[in-house]
Amino acid sequence: MDITVQELQGRLEANDAVVVLDVRTAVEFREVHIEHRGVESRPLEFLKPTELAYDKEIEIIVLCRSGNRSNMAQNSLAKAGFTNVLNVNGGMLAWEDAALPVKRGKKAGLPLDRQMRIIIGFAVVLGAVLAHFVHPQFIWLSGFFGAGLMMAGLTNFCPLAIVVARMPWNQVKGVSCCSTQKP
Numbered sequence: 001m002d003i004t005v006q007e008l009q010g011r012l013e014a015n016d017a018v019v020v021l022d023v024r025t026a027v028e029f030r031e032v033h034i035e036h037r038g039v040e041s042r043p044l045e046f047l048k049p050t051e052l053a054y055d056k057e058i059e060i061i062v063l064c065r066s067g068n069r070s071n072m073a074q075n076s077l078a079k080a081g082f083t084n085v086l087n088v089n090g091g092m093l094a095w096e097d098a099a100l101p102v103k104r105g106k107k108a109g110l111p112l113d114r115q116m117r118i119i120i121g122f123a124v125v126l127g128a129v130l131a132h133f134v135h136p137q138f139i140w141l142s143g144f145f146g147a148g149l150m151m152a153g154l155t156n157f158c159p160l161a162i163v164v165a166r167m168p169w170n171q172v173k174g175v176s177c178c179s180t181q182k183p
Contacts (some may be wrong), residue, residue: 002089005098011122012036020061023073026172034102044069045165049080056081120145
């Protein structure tokens with residue numbers, strides 16, 4: 001089930017006990033996030049629903065940049081037995097488009113989706129160039145990354161994105177992967 005950013009804003013204003021899990025990377029969270037004591041940074045690649053200390057019936061609202069990662073988090077939480085999980089439709093992009101209040105921090109690097117496009121594009125071009133100039137078998141590199149991109153589009157799951165999200169440039173110093181502190 002989805003919730004709009006306006007509905008989320010209303011719940012945050014009406015209730016101090018709202019639980020919002022922001023599943024973007026720590027760097028994305030540091031750059032901009034909703035400032036409310038109920039909003040926690042829980043990057044998707046480190047989210048372990050079975051380790052959450054919440055009642056299974058509590059309302060949990062999940063948020064990411066555009067709604068894709070939070071949809072994966074919503075499914076993961078549902079599989080772990082949480083019965084009242086809402087996905088923020090449009091994520092932080094919709095929140096900012098609606099001109100709702102945010103806290104801005106240090107400017108982050110490239111968003112995860114742009115990093116993925118750069119890496120996959122580079123690997124496809126590299127495979128084609130190596131196949132042309134070095135050995136035809138290098139075409140498999142392009143095929144491998146193309147197939148991975150196709151799988152990610154069909155399943156909404158990208159193992160490469162999990163690996164890239166764990167890279168040092170996507171981490172915030174002093175905040176562990178599982179911290180509920182706000183970076």
